[in-house]
Amino acid sequence: MSLSRFRSGFAAIIGLLGLATTSMPIAVHAQTAASLTATQSDPRKLGWMTGFPPPDDKVIRFTDSDYFAFPKSRWTVCHFRELMPTVGVSRGPGAAVPFVQRIDPGIDAIRFTPLGGGGAMTWQQAFDANYTDGIVVLHKGVVVYERYAGCLDATGQHGAMSVTKSLTGLLGEMLVAEGVIDDNARVETIVPELRQSAFGDATVRQVLDMTTGLQYSEDYADPNAEVWTYSAAGSPLPRPSDYKGPRSYWEYLKTVRKQGEHGTAFAYKTINTDTMGWIIARKTGKSVARLLAERIWSRMGAEQDGYYTVDSLGTPYAGGGLNAGLRDMARIGELMLEGGTINGKRLVPKTAIDRIRAGGDKAAFAKAGYGLLKGWSYRDMWWITHNEHGAFMARGVHGQTIYVDPVAQMVIARFSSHPTAGNAANDPTSLPAYSAVAEYLMTRP
Amino acid sequence: MSLSRFRSGFAAIIGLLGLATTSMPIAVHAQTAASLTATQSDPRKLGWMTGFPPPDDKVIRFTDSDYFAFPKSRWTVCHFRELMPTVGVSRGPGAAVPFVQRIDPGIDAIRFTPLGGGGAMTWQQAFDANYTDGIVVLHKGVVVYERYAGCLDATGQHGAMSVTKSLTGLLGEMLVAEGVIDDNARVETIVPELRQSAFGDATVRQVLDMTTGLQYSEDYADPNAEVWTYSAAGSPLPRPSDYKGPRSYWEYLKTVRKQGEHGTAFAYKTINTDTMGWIIARKTGKSVARLLAERIWSRMGAEQDGYYTVDSLGTPYAGGGLNAGLRDMARIGELMLEGGTINGKRLVPKTAIDRIRAGGDKAAFAKAGYGLLKGWSYRDMWWITHNEHGAFMARGVHGQTIYVDPVAQMVIARFSSHPTAGNAANDPTSLPAYSAVAEYLMTRP
Numbered sequence: 001m002s003l004s005r006f007r008s009g010f011a012a013i014i015g016l017l018g019l020a021t022t023s024m025p026i027a028v029h030a031q032t033a034a035s036l037t038a039t040q041s042d043p044r045k046l047g048w049m050t051g052f053p054p055p056d057d058k059v060i061r062f063t064d065s066d067y068f069a070f071p072k073s074r075w076t077v078c079h080f081r082e083l084m085p086t087v088g089v090s091r092g093p094g095a096a097v098p099f100v101q102r103i104d105p106g107i108d109a110i111r112f113t114p115l116g117g118g119g120a121m122t123w124q125q126a127f128d129a130n131y132t133d134g135i136v137v138l139h140k141g142v143v144v145y146e147r148y149a150g151c152l153d154a155t156g157q158h159g160a161m162s163v164t165k166s167l168t169g170l171l172g173e174m175l176v177a178e179g180v181i182d183d184n185a186r187v188e189t190i191v192p193e194l195r196q197s198a199f200g201d202a203t204v205r206q207v208l209d210m211t212t213g214l215q216y217s218e219d220y221a222d223p224n225a226e227v228w229t230y231s232a233a234g235s236p237l238p239r240p241s242d243y244k245g246p247r248s249y250w251e252y253l254k255t256v257r258k259q260g261e262h263g264t265a266f267a268y269k270t271i272n273t274d275t276m277g278w279i280i281a282r283k284t285g286k287s288v289a290r291l292l293a294e295r296i297w298s299r300m301g302a303e304q305d306g307y308y309t310v311d312s313l314g315t316p317y318a319g320g321g322l323n324a325g326l327r328d329m330a331r332i333g334e335l336m337l338e339g340g341t342i343n344g345k346r347l348v349p350k351t352a353i354d355r356i357r358a359g360g361d362k363a364a365f366a367k368a369g370y371g372l373l374k375g376w377s378y379r380d381m382w383w384i385t386h387n388e389h390g391a392f393m394a395r396g397v398h399g400q401t402i403y404v405d406p407v408a409q410m411v412i413a414r415f416s417s418h419p420t421a422g423n424a425a426n427d428p429t430s431l432p433a434y435s436a437v438a439e440y441l442m443t444r445p
Numbered sequence: 446m447s448l449s450r451f452r453s454g455f456a457a458i459i460g461l462l463g464l465a466t467t468s469m470p471i472a473v474h475a476q477t478a479a480s481l482t483a484t485q486s487d488p489r490k491l492g493w494m495t496g497f498p499p500p501d502d503k504v505i506r507f508t509d510s511d512y513f514a515f516p517k518s519r520w521t522v523c524h525f526r527e528l529m530p531t532v533g534v535s536r537g538p539g540a541a542v543p544f545v546q547r548i549d550p551g552i553d554a555i556r557f558t559p560l561g562g563g564g565a566m567t568w569q570q571a572f573d574a575n576y577t578d579g580i581v582v583l584h585k586g587v588v589v590y591e592r593y594a595g596c597l598d599a600t601g602q603h604g605a606m607s608v609t610k611s612l613t614g615l616l617g618e619m620l621v622a623e624g625v626i627d628d629n630a631r632v633e634t635i636v637p638e639l640r641q642s643a644f645g646d647a648t649v650r651q652v653l654d655m656t657t658g659l660q661y662s663e664d665y666a667d668p669n670a671e672v673w674t675y676s677a678a679g680s681p682l683p684r685p686s687d688y689k690g691p692r693s694y695w696e697y698l699k700t701v702r703k704q705g706e707h708g709t710a711f712a713y714k715t716i717n718t719d720t721m722g723w724i725i726a727r728k729t730g731k732s733v734a735r736l737l738a739e740r741i742w743s744r745m746g747a748e749q750d751g752y753y754t755v756d757s758l759g760t761p762y763a764g765g766g767l768n769a770g771l772r773d774m775a776r777i778g779e780l781m782l783e784g785g786t787i788n789g790k791r792l793v794p795k796t797a798i799d800r801i802r803a804g805g806d807k808a809a810f811a812k813a814g815y816g817l818l819k820g821w822s823y824r825d826m827w828w829i830t831h832n833e834h835g836a837f838m839a840r841g842v843h844g845q846t847i848y849v850d851p852v853a854q855m856v857i858a859r860f861s862s863h864p865t866a867g868n869a870a871n872d873p874t875s876l877p878a879y880s881a882v883a884e885y886l887m888t889r890p
Binding site: 049052053054059061062063079081082083084085086087088090093094095096098155157236237238239248250251278281282285287303304305310312313314315 | 494497498499504506507508524526527528529530531532533535538539540541543600602681682683684693695696723726727730732748749750755757758759760
């Protein structure tokens, strides 16, 4: 395998792993065959990997360059572990704590106006418009809406993409609240290997809030963008004989150069999250996968084990590697809504959740230029709307979402496989829909 | 990557996946560094993959040719999913049904004489002599002995190697008992793709009992042995550009040529089990992983999800790919001991278990020439001792074991990482130990 083929092969891996392309303000990459509707691109309808064995033209292999290109991506989002190495996030031997379910038949008909205009749309119409694979709405902890499509059902698992970051941030802020990590400490004092890198003189706080100044581009149109090197570093696949680059996520982080100053502007760059993963591992002696399992997953009444994709060192991809069941993602939202408790158990100090919900530096956020997210901020790898309900989100490419509305006491967890990675493509038919359902639920008992 | 490098890289994968090298009667391959004792080769002591990140000389990567060579193998047996793609075996959302535990302090001192002579040894001494990673003894369903070492603990998972075959066989015999599969049917009537292969005119029964006549060598000393082609076929790794061979387990099976006649002699060849996996999938519309989860794993009170390694089509490796917690392997033993029930629930028809326990054709077995297993037989991919207790076993390379003794009402589940793959290396200090503990337990209440 040549080096060029090796590198190009990672276009897919990058997408797969949910690197930030799509959460970036400008670059919204349309993908091939994007004109297919949700129904037309249904992976069950297209027959990907169906049959024993599947017919040759229905096979999706990790080594295919298009395994994560739309419409194949609509199968792949539910099957990452069948394609690459992973590490588990155990829920432990106990029973799941099932949600109470009282489906509200009125939700499908709720109407909203998409951002940027266009005709009104119903919640039900938005489901397919956003290529939704599954959505759960909790109101006061009760499931009032739940629907699956595509490759997903209630027992399946789906890539959380960059929603993973918010869990890394939650663990980080939890450790700050517990005094394990000093968020004013410089990164080099915790991970000396990063002393010569841009992260060395950044504080943990700057890493958590992504206000570091880093020479790091995730522009896929640029063949010299650093994201290519990072993706190759994180690959679990064999290296070509002429490969000279870093061989793990962390090895890459050591090479990152500074650009600008830390602490002045928000810039969404995945490598901050993996640096935070390294800080957490060094301080606790546990990977983010293990810490998440011990502190949260095994204590929140989860229905399924989760898992992370890993690099060739077995390091879980803190920036985008989590896969889980949808209801368990809703449990994370409920944990956030309840200020760190769930099922009457405290898992995370309230101060940690309060700090996240309070949000970050709005002026620093504004510099990133997200046209659809005016007035928002970013804190501990969560997106804070600062709307009247104090809503906040975890967001991942292709539409992965945890949306928490404290005033409406509502949590929405969504997995999807929108053909366009960038959430700018689905925000217009998602964010106002969430607000409309929140308003509706506030009229309900 | 050159083709020769690609092929040689699979030496490790073969070992990893538990192909039959070692369960073969003659070829017992010593591996490098085998002179290290269990204590000396303890993976925690050697520090494999310890630290964030591990030091370079402690890293084990899937792409290293020696990742499954002793002593690295003692780490790898617990971490297969971190190295390669897998598919899950879910235990479902319920609570595990914990074992009652009444540890019998007398067991460690039980003495036995190893096969082939040598001085008497205690059960406790045999633990390290066999490079045991974990062992659980159940008596009348109660845990009377449980001990872990190496990479394993009660919450960890370990490769079951060819013990996997016995689960494939159990599923197969279950489907026969239920009338879903006719074991007298010729394989070609169920999987027409195999018509031109050696399997075409074999019966399901011959496949289940491995009395097929196949041109298939698992002799690693022979570079032209078919096992190399099979292993390359099952690899999840990218193919070299000059690779022309089969690209999945099942694609390989279509190429197997006949040698001798079916139904005359037992010959332990892993490809029978993957053929059985194909038959099961075709008949049920479910992979062995899914069927195992639905019919057994989610209903037996399991403590952990299991998983299978998969090929590049996502096909679970029915011949050797299962990984699971040790206590859950003990539950499989208990299910067999109780004739298909566990925790008062029937999971498998009693007739299926009865047929397995009755054993296969002793004369056909004798032709395979296993010096240590005289008088045994092989039925439904279980090894039947035909001893006075009617004991029967699931056996996998490097010492993986489920041992069921109906008279003593005893189940032993063992995971280990013996430096020698072939069980002929550990049988002398294992089989008489099992018998000795059985005799001891029969004197207990």
